[in-house]
Amino acid sequence: MRADYATIVDWVADGARVLDLGCGDGALLAFLESKRRAEGYGIEIDDAGVLACIRGGINVIQSDLERGLAGFDDAAFDVVILSQTLQAMRRIEAIVAEMLRVGREAIVTFPNFGHWSHRLQILHGRMPVSSSLPYQWYDTPNIHLCTVADFDAFLAERGFRVLDRVVLAKGRPVRVAPNLAGELAIYRFRRQ
Amino acid sequence: MPSFSETTAQAEHATVGDRSVGPVLPQVARFDTPLPLACGRTLAQYELAYETYGTLDAARSNAVLICHALNASHHVAGFYAEDPGNVGWWDNMVGPGKPLDTQRFFVVGVNNLGSCFGSTGPLSTNPETGRAWGSDFPLITVEDWVDAQAQLADRLGIRQWAAVMGGSLGGMQALDWAIRYPSRIRNALVIAAAPNLSAENIAFNEIARQAIMTDPDFHDGNFEAYDAKPRRGLRVARMIGHITYLSDEQMDAKFGRQLREGLNFSFAPEFQIESYLRHQGEKFAEYYDANTYLRITKALDYFDPATREDGDLARALAPATCRFLVISFSTDWRFPASRSREIVKALVRGRRDVSYTEIAAPHGHDAFLLDNPQYHAVVRAWFERIASEIGAAQ
Numbered sequence: 358m359r360a361d362y363a364t365i366v367d368w369v370a371d372g373a374r375v376l377d378l379g380c381g382d383g384a385l386l387a388f389l390e391s392k393r394r395a396e397g398y399g400i401e402i403d404d405a406g407v408l409a410c411i412r413g414g415i416n417v418i419q420s421d422l423e424r425g426l427a428g429f430d431d432a433a434f435d436v437v438i439l440s441q442t443l444q445a446m447r448r449i450e451a452i453v454a455e456m457l458r459v460g461r462e463a464i465v466t467f468p469n470f471g472h473w474s475h476r477l478q479i480l481h482g483r484m485p486v487s488s489s490l491p492y493q494w495y496d497t498p499n500i501h502l503c504t505v506a507d508f509d510a511f512l513a514e515r516g517f518r519v520l521d522r523v524v525l526a527k528g529r530p531v532r533v534a535p536n537l538a539g540e541l542a543i544y545r546f547r548r549q
Numbered sequence: 550m551p552s553f554s555e556t557t558a559q560a561e562h563a564t565v566g567d568r569s570v571g572p573v574l575p576q577v578a579r580f581d582t583p584l585p586l587a588c589g590r591t592l593a594q595y596e597l598a599y600e601t602y603g604t605l606d607a608a609r610s611n612a613v614l615i616c617h618a619l620n621a622s623h624h625v626a627g628f629y630a631e632d633p634g635n636v637g638w639w640d641n642m643v644g645p646g647k648p649l650d651t652q653r654f655f656v657v658g659v660n661n662l663g664s665c666f667g668s669t670g671p672l673s674t675n676p677e678t679g680r681a682w683g684s685d686f687p688l689i690t691v692e693d694w695v696d697a698q699a700q701l702a703d704r705l706g707i708r709q710w711a712a713v714m715g716g717s718l719g720g721m722q723a724l725d726w727a728i729r730y731p732s733r734i735r736n737a738l739v740i741a742a743a744p745n746l747s748a749e750n751i752a753f754n755e756i757a758r759q760a761i762m763t764d765p766d767f768h769d770g771n772f773e774a775y776d777a778k779p780r781r782g783l784r785v786a787r788m789i790g791h792i793t794y795l796s797d798e799q800m801d802a803k804f805g806r807q808l809r810e811g812l813n814f815s816f817a818p819e820f821q822i823e824s825y826l827r828h829q830g831e832k833f834a835e836y837y838d839a840n841t842y843l844r845i846t847k848a849l850d851y852f853d854p855a856t857r858e859d860g861d862l863a864r865a866l867a868p869a870t871c872r873f874l875v876i877s878f879s880t881d882w883r884f885p886a887s888r889s890r891e892i893v894k895a896l897v898r899g900r901r902d903v904s905y906t907e908i909a910a911p912h913g914h915d916a917f918l919l920d921n922p923q924y925h926a927v928v929r930a931w932f933e934r935i936a937s938e939i940g941a942a943q
Contacts, residue, residue: 374900398897404923407906411874412930418893419906428894 471504598667684770784830
């Protein structure tokens with residue numbers, strides 16, 4: 358199970374209506390269904406992910422997130438989740454706006470580029486490679502990496518209200534200097 | 550027997566595989582309870598031709614209904630012993646070990662009312678006159694078909710289908726089952742379909758109908774009495790239809806601008822695509838009935854469940870309680886993916902269980918009949934889940 362799932366499940370209410378963007382094989386939705394009786398849909402573009410969801414009995418809709426969430430009505434969901442997908446998306450502002458259009462709340466998780474090991478590697482003149490960023494510069498799908506401080510500023514500039522923020526390292530919450538020590542950032546936010 | 554259920558795709562791809570259901574026998578169910586039709590008329594009695602594959606389990610929980618599209622039939626899988634080349638139109642989908650596994654499911658293929666392959670239709674005898682119905686056969690709707698299919702389900706002792714599945718016009722029947730018989734269907738597989746026809750779709754159908762109706766051999770639909778058949782009209786209708794089943798890129802890949810011999814400055818078929826279309830038209834004109842073609846295209850044109858709810862498809866689908874699998878194909882321009890997404894959007898709005906996949910396939914609308922690993926894997930996975938829910942045999 359991915360490190361961010363335990364935190365996400367804590368933030369999802371019983372019986373919540375959930376939309377999971379980039380749901381992969383549907384593991385998070387299956388987890389939320391069993392722990393929270395949550396219901397909803399996953400969106401996935403990849404054929405293998407769609408097939409895995411169907412095998413697992415997860416409602417999945419094959420779609421390209423870059424084209425927005427036109428198939429969904431305003432405020433149709435209690436929470437819209439984007440788990441470790443943000444950094445690979447082209448149009449960040451557009452997808453965040455769409456999340457807050459179709460959902461009351463958004464949960465976003467991403468690898469923290471500000472982690473000390475990444476900073477150290479850049480200091481040594483190389484692009485960072487780590488357990489949270491396991492790609493070389495030439496084959497990475499990640500095109501919009503950011504730090505915890507960057508995302509704080511991004512939300513603040515748009516007037517979004519952060520309801521929760523947890524930064525993990527080795528699966529445990531980091532309380533001191535999260536932007537330096539944290540590997541994985543998890544945010545829950547909404548419009549003001 | 551002619552290879553009557555042949556589809557455009559089948560013509561080139563059907564072969565008896567090693568996982569065939571084997572030789573099959575068509576059956577006929579006769580109904581004497583009158584069937585009221587949407588047009589206001591009533592069929593006092595009628596027959597439905599059907600085939601079954603696999604075994605109905607003791608709980609009668611593993612039955613799957615296959616609905617056919619424009620020119621297919623109840624001959625879904627297997628072949629006829631006396632005509633081994635006549636392979637069912639969805640034989641690559643239905644059979645032992647195939648995506649819809651007949652070792653686990655009891656599969657029913659039914660020929661729709663108004664068709665010309667065994668069920669009551671324009672070629673049948675009108676009991677009131679003792680002559681063929683011909684042009685007097687009523688116009689039939691998708692809803693009429695589904696009502697008749699429900700009668701067949703009763704006859705077979707099937708209270709609830711594990712799934713109703715169909716492509717194109719067949720997918721519309723699956724949708725209608727979900728809406729009007731919600732307690733009788735647990736899964737709807739709606740493939741390469743649309744919630745209604747677009748103006749362009751209707752336009753193509755109207756050209757096909759005009760081709761038939763303006764053929765001098767049509768005789769207002771009573772051509773049998775004149776010992777004639779509107780072959781020219783049927784040929785053109787088929788050529789038009791055929792174009793809409795293929796994709797531009799597939800046609801280019803297959804035919805391009807290839808010539809049969811050379812340019813002769815004549816109107817004889819010179820390009821390969823011309824002779825191909827003519828060949829398809831000729832075959833079709835031999836085995837298909839003109840009055841049936843007119844009626845089935847009208848049934849397509851009329852289908853529009855949302856009209857019953859002021860155009861609100863989500864409200865039209867509100868009675869449905871089954872799980873939906875909606876599948877579209879990337880190069881289908883007859884029923885493009887956007888039309889399938891309309892169905893999905895309406896189901897999501899109604900908070901229904903639905904999954905949707907858009908299969909990357911070059912074959913246009915015909916893709917739903919063809920082999921495609923992802924497409925077949927998705928359908929297989931869907932039925933495996935159903936099988937595990939009902940505890941169907943491995």
